[in-house]
Amino acid sequence: MKGFDFLKNNGAQRVRTYDPQPFLLDDGTEETEASDEQKELAYERSLDKWRALPILDCLPPEDWPWRPLRFIDGKDVGRTVAWLQTREGHPMPVRLAEIGAAAMADRNSQLRREYEAVERVVSLIVNPFPWDEVESFAIALQEQGFRFLPCLAEPSYSFEQMRRATQNRTKEAMDVLERQALAQKSMLPTLVDGRLEPRMGAFDQRSDPVVGLIKTHYRTFLHPAGLRLLCELLPGERTPAFSLEKKLSVVSWYLRLNGQGEMPDWGIVRLEIPKNFFEEVIKADFSYLDYLSHIVYAYRCRGTSYSRAPISIYPVQRAEESLGALFTPVETLVQRFYRYTNL
């Protein structure tokens, strides 16, 4: 069996665009991986002294050396384009995606894209298939400019679970590109869109001034009083900092960028910095957090046409737009894939 025949020989069929479906076999609860995580909420101040900290007046000095000069964002755009069946009858989704990462540099207040990487990838759970067939498929994809990403998840009869596994695989590959973007100049103050832990290895947590900006909050770190404070934050106010210790120890805090919105937690971002860097280089000077928060607040998106504007900052938005311009429309890519594979 050679190349693209792999798909047909395993009964591959096209899949139209569809919304993610509910899990069939379980409730879909994701492992939070929080079990081994330590947190210290009373890092900046004791819990009974938690209150909103205004940062609007905390203007950093002109020559403050930690102002972020690089902004990194990644993108994973694709969909499940086909599914095939193992000999045991497991439905296996095939995900086609374009992934990429870009770094925007602040050069005298002008944002310029200084790094970009874009790849076309196909991910599939490979365990149920003979390796030589998978390899032949990967080579055929490579010849057409697609990189094959083998997904090592265990087969299941839950198509949605399989789909998420292939999506996670392309996201992992995107994370690698982001790490590459970060590693180019990690000694420069850099702000990354997302958590820092997935980017570990691309920066030195003891010396590199890297900041993570988390826009989507999947987890709750705060105690009840902290959550109440979170909802009461006004634009330009932050919570006290707390520390999270896992593979990477970070100092983290919440900041409200925008107050216009119907949801009480709308417009709030979480920032995190390596704890080692904060304690060894910054000497745990909390004014660093105030200055950084002030800058992030000043960089907030003010446009209304960008859907994530209330929780994003302009340089990251530009990175996303700039990267998006390098991408091919998904459906164009999908049709090309169908033509190559004769599906």
Next chain:
Amino acid sequence: MNRENMTTEDAPVCLGVVGSPQGQEATSKQYCFWVARGVMVEETQLVVCESVIAGQSYTFYGVVEEVKRRSRKKSMDEEIDQADGDTEYVPPFESDGYTYAQVSILSVEPAALTPPCERSKVYLANQSQAATAYGADDIEEGNALPTGLIKNGGAQLAGPGAIDLDYLLGVNGGHLNVNGSAGRGTKSSLLLYVVRMLLDYARNQEVSSANRRQIVPIILNVKNYDLFYIDYPNNRFKPERDLADWRLLGVEQPTPFQNVSFFAPQQAKVNLPVPTGRDEGVKAYS
């Protein structure tokens, strides 16, 4: 304008790159290009772009019809929201706006009725390319009459423009249509200039040539009496300002018309021309 403003034949200046997104598709008549940072593009500039289509390289000559500037904001609401209505507000980052230009295609070499491809680089045309753009390279040798200087933007020139005399003196046509604002003197001046260049052209032909042109201009004065002074030097002529332009057109030293005969309608009941402001040399006719 002087020689220093001439577009040179030196290294071509890349102005930008063709873009053809949805809604702004390139056609065989026009296309758009985005303008490179730090480059100024102006209306009337002549531009050249090369595109490889189906394995064949084509050169598209065009003129910039319109230059547009666009910010990244989707509406004026966002423009004002960015500053919260405060005119003194300075955003933390420079605007990421950009300029793009719309080009009308004048000619394609080799001839083709097709648009240029996106991502083709666009260059400012030099003098020879400007001539090609307007088809001057199709004019038979010795048959081109310099008819003014081609503007290449607000301050630059792209050499003389030329009229094919076969279309002016009767071989293929005998007509020149000049359009312009009324009362500015530009249309009359241009026509006088063409007459002047035609006379020079005839004078420079071999006397013994069988093809020598015989030019006898007849000018009809229809308002005011300015044309009764065409044998006088123009008191607005400033050599330090204007001479270089004349020389670009091949005229070393511009002079008034010579050996001009003036006629004016005869006054009623007397054998005198109507007053024209000119004391002598005007003959009455009826």
